[in-house]
Amino acid sequence: MKVGVKLVGDGISAFSGKFDEIMEKKNSVLCIGLDPALPEQRVVHVIPPRYLQNVPEDEARLNFCLDILRETSDYCLAAKPNEQYVRGFSARQHRTLTDFIRKQGLLSIYDCKLGDIRDTAESAIFHIKKWGYDAITVNPFPGNLEELVKIAHGTQPFLGIIVLTLMSNPEAERMMKNATIGTEPVFVEIAKDVEKYSADGCVVGATGHVTSRDLKLIRDEVGQDKILLIPGVGAQSGDPTKVIENGGRRILINVGRDIIYSDNPKKKAMEYCSAFNELRRAREKDDNQIIS
Numbered sequence: 001m002k003v004g005v006k007l008v009g010d011g012i013s014a015f016s017g018k019f020d021e022i023m024e025k026k027n028s029v030l031c032i033g034l035d036p037a038l039p040e041q042r043v044v045h046v047i048p049p050r051y052l053q054n055v056p057e058d059e060a061r062l063n064f065c066l067d068i069l070r071e072t073s074d075y076c077l078a079a080k081p082n083e084q085y086v087r088g089f090s091a092r093q094h095r096t097l098t099d100f101i102r103k104q105g106l107l108s109i110y111d112c113k114l115g116d117i118r119d120t121a122e123s124a125i126f127h128i129k130k131w132g133y134d135a136i137t138v139n140p141f142p143g144n145l146e147e148l149v150k151i152a153h154g155t156q157p158f159l160g161i162i163v164l165t166l167m168s169n170p171e172a173e174r175m176m177k178n179a180t181i182g183t184e185p186v187f188v189e190i191a192k193d194v195e196k197y198s199a200d201g202c203v204v205g206a207t208g209h210v211t212s213r214d215l216k217l218i219r220d221e222v223g224q225d226k227i228l229l230i231p232g233v234g235a236q237s238g239d240p241t242k243v244i245e246n247g248g249r250r251i252l253i254n255v256g257r258d259i260i261y262s263d264n265p266k267k268k269a270m271e272y273c274s275a276f277n278e279l280r281r282a283r284e285k286d287d288n289q290i291i292s
Helices: 014-026 057-075 091-103 118-131 145-154 170-178 186-196 212-222 240-246 265-291
Strands: 007-009 030-034 078-081 107-114 135-138 160-166 201-204 227-230 251-255
Touching: 014 107, 014 160, 014 227, 030 057, 030 265, 057 078, 057 091, 057 265, 091 107, 091 118, 107 118, 107 160, 118 145, 135 145, 145 160, 145 186, 160 170, 160 186, 160 212, 170 186, 186 201, 186 212, 201 212, 212 227, 212 240, 240 251, 240 265, 251 265
Parallel strands: 030 078, 030 251, 078 107, 107 135, 135 160, 160 201, 201 227, 227 251
Antiparallel strands: none
């Protein structure tokens, strides 16, 4: 058994075990991205003005998230609040959000991209655990992933660690793909560390320079028990077929703006869930044909 990891069977972590249970129950790999933007932030993709009537901005953003969860949770496996969109939430508001996510039968992933020295990261994890999140996203570039995993896994409640492995923004191609550590691309070395230090998964983009081969390389390095969290499908036009065909069984496809700011979030979530499941069935059929 690897140090600092609570295993629940077949070598998977406590977080992956929850993931499997909910995936089977919900029959979904959809993650709803909670990115509540205020009207003064930008012109489009903002919360409706009615949420801001007679309540503080933080409460308006929280209420918007709760309403989105009410509408979409039947078709989702997880919810991913983005720290930059819920910045300013109090401990009470975070706890209200995570309790509601759990009540809806979903995993909660706090997308904070934590990356700092041990003492600072330990403080962040202390508070995030109190807020009730199931997992966080982590930036591996400080080089202390092993420490972060031990802190997150070592004391109850268990907190999953999902590591930025290959982002799909254009700049990441230079920093994570073209750059090397020794002879390997940086993203491959990150994937190796995810497996070596028993983190729970990887964040891998679905757009731009990220190819099917990249997805296969990451899956090969981390093994089948890790979760691949895939942003970029939806408003960013990422290809779910590429993801589902090459990402393995434990994938979590995040869709935010295209659902939460649509006229009918429930219908949109249902459509994405159904489309992903159709692709999953096609992949499983191909896999069975290869085995036979």
